[in-house]
Amino acid sequence: MDNLALTIAPLVAASINAGTPLMLAALGLLVNEKAGVVNLGAEGMMLVSAITGFAVAVNTGSPTLGFLAGAGASMVLSGFFAWLTVWLGTNQYATGLALSLFGAGASTYIGLKYVGNSLQNGRFGIPFLEDIPVLGPALFRQHPMVYLSLLLCLAIAWFLYRTRAGLVLRAVGESPASAHALGYPVRRIRLAAVLFGGACCGLAGAFLSLVYTPLWVEGMVAGRGWIALALTTFATWRPARVVGGAYLFGGITILTFHAQALGVPVASQLLSMLPYVAAIVVLVLISSNANYIKLNMPASLGKNFNPGA
Amino acid sequence: MAKFALRLEARPSPSRLMAWLSPVLAVLLTVLCGALLFMALGHDPLAGLAVFFVEPLRDAHGWSELGLKVAPLLLIAVGLAICFRANIYNIGAEGQLTLGAICGGAAALHLDDGVGGAAIIGVSLLAGMAGGMAWAGLVAWLRDRYNASEILVSLMLVYIAQLLLSYLVYGVLRDPEGFNFPQSKLLSDGLLLPMVVADTRLHLGIVFALLASLGGWLYLSKSISGFRLRVGGMAPAAARYAGFSSRKTLWSSLLICGALSGLAGACEVLGPMGQLTPTVSPGYGFAAIIVAFVGRLHPVGVIFSSFVMALFYIGGELAQSRLGLPSAITGVVQGILLFALLACDVLIQYKLRWRKHG
Secondary structure, three states: OHHHHHHHHHHHHHHHHHHHHHHHHHHHHHHHHHOOOOOOOHHHHHHHHHHHHHHHHHHHOOHHHHHHHHHHHHHHHHHHHHHHHHHOOOOHHHHHHHHHHHHHHHHHHHHHHHOOOEOOOOOOOOOOHHHOOOHHHHHOOOOHHHHHHHHHHHHHHHHHHHOHHHHHHHHHHHOHHHHHHOOOOHHHHHHHHHHHHHHHHHHHHHHHHHHHOOEOOOOOOOOHHHHHHHHHHHOOOOHHHHHHHHHHHHHHHHHHHHHHHOOOOOOHHHHHOHHHHHHHHHHHHHHOOHHHHHHHOOOOOOOOOOOOO | OOEEEEEEEEOOOOOHHHHHHHHHHHHHHHHHHHHHHHHHOOOOHHHHHHHHHOHHHOOHHHHHHHHHHHHHHHHHHHHHHHHHHOOOOOOOHHHHHHHHHHHHHHHHHHHOOOOOOHHHHHHHHHHHHHHHHHHHHHHHHHHHHHOOOHHHHHHHHHHHHHHHHHHHHHOOOOOOOOOOOOOOOOOOHHHOOOEOOOOOOOEOHHHHHHHHHHHHHHHHHHOHHHHHHHHHHHOHHHHHHOOOOHHHHHHHHHHHHHHHHHHHHHHHHHHHHOOOOOOOOOOHHHHHHHHHHHOOOOOOHHHHHHHHHHHHHHHHHHHHHHHOOOOOHHHHHHHHHHHHHHHHHHHHHEEEEEEEEO
16 A cells, blocks of 8 residues: 555656646647637747747756746747737638747757756755655645646636636637627737737746756657647636646656556557547547537637727 | 838738739748848858759759659648648648558568569559558548547647657568668669659659649549539538538548648658658658648649748758758748748738828
């Protein structure tokens, strides 16, 4: 019994760690999509913020500055995306794709100098709580960003469902024409939501290169941006469900690593497929329930709004 | 104080001229951004542009290398143009290409008798097409039956396909005499695609690509099925009213695209590569998305845009060897091209006006 608990604690801790970047990105994308804008550029933004955050942290020695730089770089990209889609009315899907392709190239380019560098991470822990047997090592020895991401989830849930501004943001995603008629600045609200989504994706990317792996490898985001996009559907656009989904995916990722270590006789490449297979399965399960999707999906998701027309 | 501002003014009807001009403008804008990028990196912009746009076109060798890259881009872009026309956002062509390379390569390796011949090549190419179709068919099935987003499913399948390829070349398809390198045996010479131009690497793939472009054009503009597909993409409500099946459109567009992408993958293996390795494509499946858009989703238009994109690939390689620039610059330039096109397309619906504010 004790032994089981001792093996499970580090697995839980690692799953939470692996789920955190997915959660950060998916929470940002959720707010983004609640305002009616879908940003397929998440993968590209995460790549650029991963290398920007890493480069800044290596050069300044400050991980905090790294996180800020990552969020900033991603916000710049998402601002450009918003200008194209929200103001010029370009197709959201195509523009997001362009952002992902651009981000992949740009991050590789910026990152050339930093391949092979690595960062030292200290130990983190919440005093006293971390000493609780089993529970302490599993839950209370995480990077501060892990706890911040949970606070972020609470803040977003409160904002969306308990504040007037959150109501307006959801109205913009449901029916921009009505929101416009009521006098709300639809485009500015969408810009703000996209910038927020960008910042969250930036934190997610920086988390990967500063905490999760602490190094830079070309293409290291490895589809997590797309999985985060799938997570918003999985969570039917509900913040609390994003947390569950992200940790579930973190758990699947960690299990694939440990299956190798435990000598499960399956090739590593096949195990590495699991998170992507799981993303498809989960998408299929959720999407096939039309009521679930229709009730929760922002009605004007992916549709542009032109106040002049 | 008078303030001048650039304003967008809606046109009474979309400009046909701009629809044609926008891709040209986008390419010019990308070239300009490229020049600025060279300058920012401390290179002579003119020398940089010469490497990208003049050097590859100087001799027959350059042209044949260009054709070598046009072939997969064009094959995939024709399929993607058909998908996008039907509003099916298949963005996983890279995965369909990978499956084509796996199936085509595995068939060729299995059938390789040391002699080869047209029959084995033909079977291998068909196997590649079948592989690509299976991968795209999976997307169609999950979308049709379970309403799962084709964007996300096709993309996840890219990662799965790449891991599958890696699994195979590290495993059952690995050359036992390959000093443990993760690659398959080299195919016999008789199994490689015949060359179109002697003494170059330009193989039959370019002919397939041009035929696909012609076939795609005939399909979209002359066939009933293609007509239904276009109506469904442009006006879904009208298509429903006319009784056109959106399911048929979903399946046919994805299967066509899968077959063409799979063929592109098989051609890479039976062409320039001659074996299976852990990577079969420098992102052709993703670059072809840009090619399709820049080519105006027109099966003939994509001939020109795949040429431009091939130039970027060759230019990137040359920039690496001549100027010491990283080849990742190709990806950056590709992204800029799509941004530029999307921005220029705004001018189809809107006019630019200088307006004075009081």
